[in-house]
Amino acid sequence: ISCDNNNDSEISKYRKNKIEVKDKLKKVDLIDISSPKNDSVITKKEVKTKKLVEKKEHQIRFEDGISDAKLNGELILLQTELSLEELNKNSDVIQNLVKSSYLSMEFQFPRSIADDFENGISTERISYPKLNFTVEIFKDSYAKKPYQIKNYSVRKEKNGSLIVE
Numbered sequence: 001i002s003c004d005n006n007n008d009s010e011i012s013k014y015r016k017n018k019i020e021v022k023d024k025l026k027k028v029d030l031i032d033i034s035s036p037k038n039d040s041v042i043t044k045k046e047v048k049t050k051k052l053v054e055k056k057e058h059q060i061r062f063e064d065g066i067s068d069a070k071l072n073g074e075l076i077l078l079q080t081e082l083s084l085e086e087l088n089k090n091s092d093v094i095q096n097l098v099k100s101s102y103l104s105m106e107f108q109f110p111r112s113i114a115d116d117f118e119n120g121i122s123t124e125r126i127s128y129p130k131l132n133f134t135v136e137i138f139k140d141s142y143a144k145k146p147y148q149i150k151n152y153s154v155r156k157e158k159n160g161s162l163i164v165e
Contacts, residue, residue, distance in 0.1 A: 056142040063101065066108045066131075075134045075151070076101075082137050084147065094150055095164045098133050102154040102162065105131070128156035 061079035070076050078101055082093065110127045132153045136146035153165045 058141050059138070059144060061138070061141075066105045070131065071110070071129050073130075073132055075132050077134055077136065079136045079138065079146070081139070081141055081143075083139055087137065087148070094135055094137070095152065098135065098152045098154055098164055099162050101133065102131055102156075130155040 061081065062077075063079065064070065064077045066076070067074075078097065080094075080097060087093065106126070106128075109129065112125045112127070113122055114125060115122045130153055133151065135150045135152065137148040137150070138146050155163050155165075157163060
């Protein structure tokens, strides 16, 4: 085959065709398909971000106890959890809370004993002071700050009725 001129021409044709095909392939490879056809159009990738979730912690509520300062007019702090809807439905809930707190402190009120030795009678007298309360109302057990603060004073009359002002 190498000595035959006709074959040589066929081989050269084959080589020539092969080179042309390679050149065409190279041209196709050089075309950038990913580039935008219009330079004025800019595409943006959407970036998804995670929303930070605040970890909720239960808050501890407390109630002040009674002391000499509290008996002499210092405010007694009460904290309670009550939604605004419930507070609007039952406006006297906070007053009842203050009354029950006052009554629960009754065993710590000052007492005196009056003795009648001639008749053998001994009577105990309880002095009912006027107590001042400040009530902090929180919307739920996770709330760190109260949404409402109310002040009340409670006293007990001689007839035994509680007066909330």
